[in-house]
Structure formats: C-alpha cells, structure tokens
Amino acid sequence: MVRPTDSTQPRTIKEIAAVAGVSKSTVSRVLNDTPGVSPKARELVRSAIEATGYQPNRAARSLVTRATGSIGLVVSEAHARIFSDPFFASMVRGATQVVRPLGIHLVLMLAEDQRARDQLLEYLRHGHVDGVLFVSTHAADPLPRILVAERLPVVLSGRPVSRLQVSYVDVDSVAGAGLAVEHLLELGRRRIATIAGPQDMPAGQDRLRGFTEALAAHGVRPGPVAYGDFDRGSGARAMEELLASGAPFDGLFVASDLMALDALAVLREHALRVPEDVAVVGFDDSVAATQARPALTTVRQPVEEMAKALTLTLLDRIKDPDAPITSRVFPPKLVRRAST
Amino acid sequence: MVRPTDSTQPRTIKEIAAVAGVSKSTVSRVLNDTPGVSPKARELVRSAIEATGYQPNRAARSLVTRATGSIGLVVSEAHARIFSDPFFASMVRGATQVVRPLGIHLVLMLAEDQRARDQLLEYLRHGHVDGVLFVSTHAADPLPRILVAERLPVVLSGRPVSRLQVSYVDVDSVAGAGLAVEHLLELGRRRIATIAGPQDMPAGQDRLRGFTEALAAHGVRPGPVAYGDFDRGSGARAMEELLASGAPFDGLFVASDLMALDALAVLREHALRVPEDVAVVGFDDSVAATQARPALTTVRQPVEEMAKALTLTLLDRIKDPDAPITSRVFPPKLVRRAST
DNA sequence: TTGTATGCGTTATCAA
C-alpha cells in the first residue's frame, strides 16, 4: 500500500516528466492537448499524472498565458434582493457545474452601489478575471457596456435593454405568459387580471405583452392590470390595488413569483380562496420559494440549464474573443400547483 | 491632458522602477512594506505607482510566494436553502467589504452533495485558495475538520458541534431567545409557546435553552414546544402541531424567521390575529425577509459585522497559521414590528 | 515527434 499523494504539495511538470521518462515540454503538450504528441508518449504522461495526482500550478500557467483561470460572477444588484431570490441559487449552481471540472475559479463580485461599482470596474480592468458573467436582471446597469467596450469577454443573463454587442441567455417571457393565460382559460376563467412587472425591464415588458397577446389570440378581453417591481412587497401593493379597483376577476397572472406570494397572502387576508375564487399563476423566477409550499401554479424557467449555457458561452468567448454574438432563449414550462 | 492609463495593461515592476529611478528590488520592497527603505525612495516609488496606476501581477507574485491571493467561501448546504436565506447575503456583503480593498478574491464554492464535497476537498487540497470561510450552519459537515487536519486555515460562522481547533464567530442565541421572551412578557403574555430548531444544531439547542432559562428566570412556566428544522415549510408543520395540541398560548417565540413566516401564515389561516391573539417573535437569520413586510418582531443578528470579523480572523490566520484560536459571540438586538 | 532554451513578473538572497 502506497500513499498516492505526499503531504507535500509541490509536484511539478518536471517531476511528471521524470516519472514518464519524457521532457517537460512533452508533458506540457499533453496537458494542453497540443496535437504533435505520439500516442505512446501521451499515454505515458497520462498515467504519470494519474499516479501522482498532479495538478498544474495555476500561477505559473497564468504568468505565461496571461490568463487568470478565473471568471467573475457579477451581481450588480442589492444583495438583499439577489439572495432572497433563489433564482440566483440556480444560476450559481449551473455556473459552478460547468466551471469546477475545468478548474476555473468562480469569483464572486458584488456591486450594490455606485462606489462598489467603480471599485469593481477598476478591478476588472486590471485583468483579474478572464471574463464576466452578469447575473443581473436590472438592465440599466452600465457595467456590461463599459466592459464590452474594453474588450473584456462578457455575457448576460437576460436580454439587455439597448443594443449591445453581447451574448445572452434568456427565458421566453412572452411564451411563458402565454402558457399562464392558456392555463387560466382552460380552467374556464374569462376575467383575467395581471400583476405586471416594471415596464423599463425587458422581462416586465415581455410578460405583459405575452399576457395581452395570448388573451387577444383567444378573443378574451384582458382584466385589470396593476404594476409591481418584481420584488416582494410590491406584489402586495399591486394586489391591494387590483382589489380596490373594483374590477372583477376570477383569474390572475403574476409576473414574478415573489409578487405572487404576496398576492396569495393578500387574497387570503381578504378572505378570497385560491383557486376557487381566483386562480393564480405566477412567473417563476425562484424555484425554491414555490417548492416550499407548492400552493401556486407557476411558469418555470430552466434557470440551471440557462446558467450552464451562459457559462459555456462565456468560456467560448474567452477562447475566441471574436466569436459571433449569440442569444439563446429558453422555453419555460408550466408547473401545476400540488393538488393539496 | 494625458491618458493616465494606456489601453495596454502590462505595467510591470520594472517599469515603475524606471519611472521612480530605483531598482526593481526597491519597488518590490515598497510594495510589500519591507522595513529597510529610505523615506525618499519610498515616496518616489509611491508616486510612480500612483501616476501609472500600476497593480502588481497576481500570478507572478503567487508563483514565488506560494500564496494564491484567493480565499474560498464554502457553502456546504443545499443551494435552495442558502439562497433563499438572506443571511447569506449579509455574510457575502461583509466578507466582500473586507476582501475587496485588499485585492483578494472571494471564490465561491458550493458543496451541495457528497460528490460535490469530494471534488471540493480535492480542489482545496491542491492549494487553490489560501484559506476557507465556512458559511454553513449545518455543523455535521466533515469538511472543516478535514481541512483543519490538513493545516489549511479555516474559520467558521456558527459554533462547531464538537471540539474543533478552529476560530468562529457566532450570535449569542441564548441571549437572543432571552430578549424574545422578555419582550413577550413585557407585552403581558404568560403562556408562551415556541417553535424550536433542530436539537442537533448548536443554534437550535441554544435558542431553546435561552427560551427555557429566560422563562424560568421570570418564574413563568413554558408553554407548548414544537420542533422544526429552521427551513421554510417546517415552521408550518410545527405551527399546525402547536395548534392541534390544544395547549393554549398567547405568545410565541420562533427560532428562525423563515419558520416564523410560516407560523404567521398558518395563524392567519386559522383566523388567529397577530399580535392580538398571539404575539410572535422570530429569531432573525434573514434580514430581508422581514424587511419586506415588517409584520414581525424579531431578534436580529448583526450578520454583516459578524462576516467582517470572520473574514479578518481568516486573514490573520493565513498570515500566522499558529495564531491562537478565537471565538467571537455577537449580541443580537430586538427589532420591534412596525406599528402598522 | 521530441527536447532545449528562454521568458513571463515577482520575491528573496546575497553583495555591495
């Protein structure tokens, strides 16, 4: 029985070369999948690496390649918002899954306020990361634009507001709102209200548009509309507003599920039953919130899958900075409330 | 008007040396605050750095110092749990504030399941980070113990279950529960129930103990007790249990505020008014949840401050691995519900 | 297909 790894870390390429009986260069070539290596030599090196548990030294590699092996995960949003939103959890999980087997570091970067944003910009400019993953739904953020201008590889989750030469992934909000409306129609509801999101954000716009268009497609007049800002709390206000308006409705589509949770609470406070009196469908930005108490039918985003795609896109872009801009729009899925 | 920074990044120590009219060594000494440098030379270098916007190359530095300039933020817990818990938000904010001005990377590492944990362990063993910040309240996690054994600097948020030679910060849960009880007593409540946390976790134990002891100190008999696991959902079950038990109560202390939110919802479902029928105090692990709808009196942790302390402790430990083990216990604060 | 030699930017050792 031999200890496979010494407690002393410093295995080097040289050591592997010695074990494999080749030169350092050959080891390096194998490590980087450089073409011109004989299968025999390649195998020799492979097993030497296997046997010693060797892992290349990031710093040394960085020094010569000018790459850091890290990518930034920038969250330019109020923390409380982000972390109370499990959407972020799934993003991180997806990104991590892609990044970990590659030995790439996912560096957490927060930019809550202007001061933090300035610091962050300075930091990113200094080449501390090879690329940046933006997980921010607030589209007014100037950071992506600046970084793109500086030619730092950048990808976004969520369609950017204005024309920006940057790849992104997004959920098909229009289709999602359509799913919600169709579900409500199937339930026989004909007076369908909505709590829409902010209209200066693409997600807010699209979900309202999807709502309106789907109703129109079925020849049904839309019910009352109130607006929130996607956050917890704003849904309650909007819900109160809808109820106060006096306009009757028997179905409700809520453009975010944090707002939907509020809506449910307010409906209950007003002694309205769900779904008997009002059938509610929420747009699911946050998986866990509804998992906890699955009282809500939701339009669910494949967030984790989206995160993986996003991360892979960034890595591609880092490899080839002149890769074409891509955008992938994922279809959401209707998840019915538990029959409880 | 001169552009302070070229678009080309690669400023080096050599360049600074040339500008300042000294040798590379002197620049390096200034950079690292090495004693033996004349004030004049130091000033020369300082201004050269200032003028050029120079930042040392991490990789080159790493290569020779054998330090990475990164610390890991390990979250060994189900994502959904963590990210639905704004406690984590404040932890990250605090850590970031300490780390950013120092140019240290906060690398996000998730260890949801066993497979991920194994991978992570391997990763950490390979010296990818200089130290590890554990933000995990689950104390059964074997990772800290293993890493401590491997002599990797480690600090914990939350007291570890068993004896472990590791520094930590924690909130004074006993005192916090006491605050809750005293508040309820001041409100004139005498039949005080509790939804306690899991008794295999220090926080769960301490909060129940604080509850019991505070009541005893005031000569009041404790009301019924039900148990949850701190998570959303478990609070609802516990609340139902309390109500089903038939034991009367007019006050309630809930050991986590996710459970407290559940409790509020269930009370409302049962047409019980808060605080008229039952006065509720939650233990606040998550600031934002209660900020959103401040319907709850809570015992609040100074999470951000704790995170700063934790991070500083880790940095100290990295500097001096033989530094004494420390533990800091922070006092929580009672935050009354809005008068709405 | 392989090996040798050079340099990446920094710290650290040694002489001056």
Place this chain on the structure above:
DNA sequence: TTGATAACGCATACAA
C-alpha cells in the same frame, strides 16, 4: 539602504 541575480512552474519558439 540599495541593486544584481536567482528562483518560482509553466508554455512556447526553435532546434534537432
């Protein structure tokens, strides 16, 4: 108090 100079571990241009 300072300045040459030798590592650090790797990728790569070039020679073989």
